Amino acid sequence: MVFGANPVDFSINEMTEKDFNQLYHTYAPKVHRLCLGYSSGDVALANEWLQETFIKVWNHSNSFRGEASMDTWIYRIATNVCLGDIRKSKKQMKVNDELLTESITEEAVTEEAETIEKMYACIDQLSEQNKTLILLELENVPQETIASSVGLAHGTLRTRLSRIRKSLLNCIKHGIR
Known part of the structure; x- marks a missing residue:
């Protein structure tokens, strides 16, 4: 699949390191801003989510079917990374709350x-x-x-x-x- 309409023009199923770097530099700033929104401005957390997003982009590049645009696909991955981590944090908070509750005198x-x-x-x-x-x-x-x-x-x-x-x-x- 070649994506001439996107700023990054290559077949994602045959992604090279150079292609990935181009993809990263094209979309990372927007993805970072998206992650900052989910992290309520926590830059360190947004950077972590950005890194995790592009690791998933690299690892799952062969699953991109071209049904949506490249940026939509990447943003969806980023959103899932952010929301997944937020859900995990909430579950962890519940566990911590339960442990705290058990220790109440x-x-x-x-x-x-x-x-x-x-x-x-x-x-x-x-x-x-x-x-x-x-x-x-x-x-x-x-x-x-x-x-x-x-x-x-x-x-x-x-x-x-x-x-x-x-x-x-x-x-x-x-x-x-």
Whole structure:
């Protein structure tokens, strides 16, 4: 497959080191910017993902079928590298959180239970509609769904939930509503 429409013109199934260098220099700056976006500006992480992307490009060059443009194929690899690493990091964070949770003392568990008890006591003091709103929010019901089910505009709901959260925080910390 020869790609005359792309800035890099060679058969990817017969990629030489020179071809790869040309491909790298053509696409690396854009891929690096993409990786920077996923890494929230962490240059070291973006550089790692950039390197991993082009290792995969080299190792899997024979799998490029030409159904999409070369840059689309490379960006897809980069996106998969970034998202895959982010997912791994989240899983690792969950494992670390679980290990941390297991090490919580009984005193911390008791303190947390008291805070939850205070929170529900404060929720009980809310008006019926505000109680409904915050309980649905605590159940992770999407705000759009909550707004439509209680007949509020989404913006109004967001404002109301913000005020309810502040009120609950004040109530939990100081016993004041």
